[in-house]
Amino acid sequence: MGSLSPYAGRRVCLTTRHGKERALARPFLHGLGAILEVAPCDTDQLGTFSGEVERLGDARATCHRKALLGLEASGLSLGLASEASFGPHPAVPLLSVGQELLLFVDLERGLSVLEQRLDLATSLARRSLEPGELASEGVQAWLAQVRFPSHALIARPAEGHPGPCLKAIRTQAELEDALARCAAASPEGRVWLETDMRAHCNPTRMASIRRLGFQLVRRLGRPCPACGAPGWGLQATLPGLPCSCCGTATALTAQERWGCAACPHTELRPRRDGLQQADPGHCPWCNP
Ligand SMILES: [Zn+2]
Ligand SMILES: [Zn+2]
Structure with missing residues (x-):
């Protein structure tokens, strides 16, 4: 695919401070023959994970601003940025889910091509505790569930008290130290612990970004059948x-709508798995 790719030999600027080139350089090189370069700019001005749930529209806009920031800093015309938002699962509110976005911007063609995925495994979790509870069964089970220490944590004083916000906690000793320092800044002696969702602190997210990279590269390698622009692919699933x-009619996907990032051309396609009928278990009439 590399030699036929419209981006072969081109430099693509990735805006990241969190090592995302480790996940994205390979898909871009092998899938498109493009060379990723990291943009030297500070994305913190676009906001960091603060525990607030970002809506998808906001995440896409942030992603776009981030990509443009990199293009400005690097002077290149091809840019890439990723962004995640975390919130309740759309169908199962008790489950938390991560939505990962990856956006490619081509200033020469006036294109912006988005890939996204919902990831159940990439979940944000938080809890409060007192340092003395660290050895308790409940806290130990929570730490196992959030995959500490392979996945890092953030600690801060509970109840919104000002004080240290300690990030990238990766060892038992760092955790004990952080709990002691944050508890000392809280009148109740309690600490908020949460998962550090920045990509370099969360291998699950990094893997998710890598899969998204391959997904985006496949889309960029497909020309629109009407205008030939790169980026032809799935736009929506129709129930x-x-x-x-x-x-x-059930809520299950009946058709896929594929579309172009440059022109209005779309096509309806059958499900990729060839399924033409739903099991009555999904039927609002047979199984209400
Ligand atoms: Zn087109
Ligand atoms: Zn039925």
């Missing part, structure tokens, strides 16, 4: 797969 028993 309505008919029940195999009574024919009622």
Whole structure:
């Protein structure tokens, strides 16, 4: 694919301070023949993870601003940036889910091409505790669940008290030290612990970004059948797969809409797995 790629031999500027080139350089080189360069700029001005849940529209806009920031700093015309938002699962509110976005910007063609994925494994978690509770079964189970120490933590004083905000905690000794310092700054002696979701602190997110990189590269390698612009691919899934028993439309995907990032051309395609009917278990009539 590399030699036919419209981006072969081109330099692409990745805006990151969190080592995302480790996940993205390979897909871009092998899939498109493009060379990633890290943009020397400070993305913290666009906001950092503060524990607030960002809506998708906001995450996309932040991602776009981040990519443009890198293009300005590097003087290149091809840019790449990623952004994540975390919140309740759209269908199962008790489950937390990570939404990872990866955006490619081509200033010469006036293109911006987005890939995204929902990731159940990439979840944000937080809890409060007193330092004395560290050895307790509950806290130890929580630490195992958030995959500490392979996944880093952030600590700060509980109840919003001012004080240290300690990031990238990766060892038992660092955790004990952080708990002591944050508890000392809280009148109740309590500490908020949460998962450090920055990519270099969270291998699950890094893996998710890598998969997204391959997904984006596949899309950039597909030209639009109408105008030839790079970036042809899935835009939306359309529900309505008919029940195999009574024919009622279910919530399952019936068709995929593919589209172009440059022109209005779209095509409806059948499901990739060839499934034409839904099990009655999904039917609002047969199985309400
Ligand atoms: Zn039915
Ligand atoms: Zn097109």
